[in-house]
Amino acid sequence: MGIAETTGLGHEHRLMTEEEVRRTVLRGLQEIYAAGRRILVIIPDHTRTVPLGPIFRIVYEELADKAAALDFLVALGTHPPLSEEAIYRRVGISAEEHQRIFPKVRFFNHLWNDPSELAEVGTLTGDEVKEITNGLFEMEVTVTANKMLLDYDVLLIVGPVFPHEVVGFSGGNKYLFPGVAGPEIIHFFHWLGAVITNPVIIGNKWTPVRMVVDRAAGMLKMEKRCLALVVKDEGLAGIYFGAPERAWSQAADLSRKLHIVYKEKPYHTVLSRAPEMYDDIWTAGKCMYKLEPVVADGGTLIIYAPHITEVSATHGRVIEEVGYHTRDYFLKQWDKFKDYPWGVLAHCTHVKGIGSYEDGVEKPRVNVVLATRIPPEVCEKINLGYMDPRTIRPEEYANREEEGVLYVPKAGETLYRLKRAPKELGGNA
Numbered sequence: 001m002g003i004a005e006t007t008g009l010g011h012e013h014r015l016m017t018e019e020e021v022r023r024t025v026l027r028g029l030q031e032i033y034a035a036g037r038r039i040l041v042i043i044p045d046h047t048r049t050v051p052l053g054p055i056f057r058i059v060y061e062e063l064a065d066k067a068a069a070l071d072f073l074v075a076l077g078t079h080p081p082l083s084e085e086a087i088y089r090r091v092g093i094s095a096e097e098h099q100r101i102f103p104k105v106r107f108f109n110h111l112w113n114d115p116s117e118l119a120e121v122g123t124l125t126g127d128e129v130k131e132i133t134n135g136l137f138e139m140e141v142t143v144t145a146n147k148m149l150l151d152y153d154v155l156l157i158v159g160p161v162f163p164h165e166v167v168g169f170s171g172g173n174k175y176l177f178p179g180v181a182g183p184e185i186i187h188f189f190h191w192l193g194a195v196i197t198n199p200v201i202i203g204n205k206w207t208p209v210r211m212v213v214d215r216a217a218g219m220l221k222m223e224k225r226c227l228a229l230v231v232k233d234e235g236l237a238g239i240y241f242g243a244p245e246r247a248w249s250q251a252a253d254l255s256r257k258l259h260i261v262y263k264e265k266p267y268h269t270v271l272s273r274a275p276e277m278y279d280d281i282w283t284a285g286k287c288m289y290k291l292e293p294v295v296a297d298g299g300t301l302i303i304y305a306p307h308i309t310e311v312s313a314t315h316g317r318v319i320e321e322v323g324y325h326t327r328d329y330f331l332k333q334w335d336k337f338k339d340y341p342w343g344v345l346a347h348c349t350h351v352k353g354i355g356s357y358e359d360g361v362e363k364p365r366v367n368v369v370l371a372t373r374i375p376p377e378v379c380e381k382i383n384l385g386y387m388d389p390r391t392i393r394p395e396e397y398a399n400r401e402e403e404g405v406l407y408v409p410k411a412g413e414t415l416y417r418l419k420r421a422p423k424e425l426g427g428n429a
Contacts (some may be wrong), residue, residue, distance in 0.1 A: 006246045007031070008228060011240025018054070021236055023057045025227065028241025034066035034227060037153040041072045042175050045079055046090055049231050049413060050160040053092020059158070062325050064104045071106045073148060073223070075159070075179025078186065079283070080313045081109035108179045110146050118182040121145035122219030124212070125239065132211045136195055137188075143216045144182030150222075156319045157226040157244055159253035163259055163415035165289035165350050166193035168207040171228050172248025173217035185216055191342035194327055194349045198248045199293050199426040203260055203415045205252050214245055230254045231413075248389075260415045266296035268404040271397040272411040274305035281370065282312035285351040286412035288368055293425045294406065294416040299366040302355075306389040308372040311382060315344045323383040324348045326355035329362050352383070354424060 064070050074082055086109045088094055111117045121144045126399045128136040161171030178186040189212045193201050201207050228251035230238035238248040238254045272291050278284035287303045296300050311319050322340055327349045330337045355364035369385035371392050379386035397407035421427025
């Protein structure tokens with residue numbers, strides 16, 4: 001199969017059948033020359049909705065007896081490592097099945113911040129960065145990735161594609177960078193996305209951040225292939241196989257049709273319910289990112305997540321130091337904040353949303369409130385509002401759109417936009 005070619009199937013108005021899934025995945029896998037080669041399959045963690053179990057079984061059936069090695073690496077980015085039990089849940093098997101039915105496969109977590117687990121694979125020069133970012137940045141960026149990658153002949157990316165706040169649409173080479181990347185490249189392009197802002201980036205395919213991701217992936221010289229998945233509800237609406245850039249592009253086209261909801265007018269109150277797969281605000285922040293464009297100026301967005309107890313398992317200490325603020329709050333005091341991890345600053349701006357900072361006064365466009373088990377004093381410290389989740393009855397927010405109230409029962413993966421929006425909210429007006 002040529003590098004520019006893809007195979008795949010997608011439906012805008014229905015889910016794929018089990019037979020369609022099987023046939024489409026097999027058709028792609030059969031185009032990988034696997035005999036005697038070492039294959040590393042890169043998969044998402046539990047914070048992405050995807051029916052991975054059936055695909056895991058097809059991949060094993062097709063490749064395990066041909067390949068010299070068939071291993072799976074969880075693309076954690078900066079998320080905490082998964083337990084053995086959690087990895088088994090992710091791929092839909094038990095420990096007993098691993099030993100009895102799938103004995104040839106091994107599972108690994110990516111460790112993003114352990115230098116001994118990383119290898120330098122290249123450098124983005126200052127001129128490259130200036131070109132890619134349209135002059136926003138001019139700096140050299142060292143590109144590191146999990147050193148395991150260098151031990152394999154083929155990297156097979158398997159994961160879903162959704163609108164994404166940093167890169168535009170997730171998936172494809174994003175499972176490499178930041179999925180299995182080191183800190184410098186992660187922090188750089190997350191801050192790049194934050195400077196451009198979430199509403200401008202999200203739901204757009206060819207962003208400067210996507211260009212950084214693809215340029216970094218090009219530094220990995222082994223064969224790379226991708227099963228780009230488009231999820232609808234709990235099933236699959238599309239599967240595309242090929243070079244990561246091409247498979248991702250086709251999946252993103254279908255995702256745009258399925259995962260973006262357009263609204264006529266903004267809402268003064270949004271109750272954004274976080275699913276259980278988000279276990280801290282670091283991940284549940286997506287409940288703000290995907291809905292920020294439809295919150296009215298001065299409106300309130302409530303992240304309703306009674307199960308969440310902490311801000312971030314990995315980055316909580318830094319977030320408590322800097323707080324959640326608008327982009328301009330950080331940029332206009334850059335000497336004060338430039339030495340903090342840029343990826344953390346990016347997350348803080350994304351959760352707080354766009355706004356202004358003039359004469360020492362910050363004016364966020366949206367009032368973001370946490371209705372979680374994070375105590376009110378912590379919410380105050382990190383510069384977010386607080387509501388006791390026990391006082392919230394979601395049904396009281398439902399079916400009130402004509403009143404300017406929106407309830408989203410599973411937030412975080414579907415993007416909401418206004419049909420007519422100003423440029424700062426992702427529109428052309």
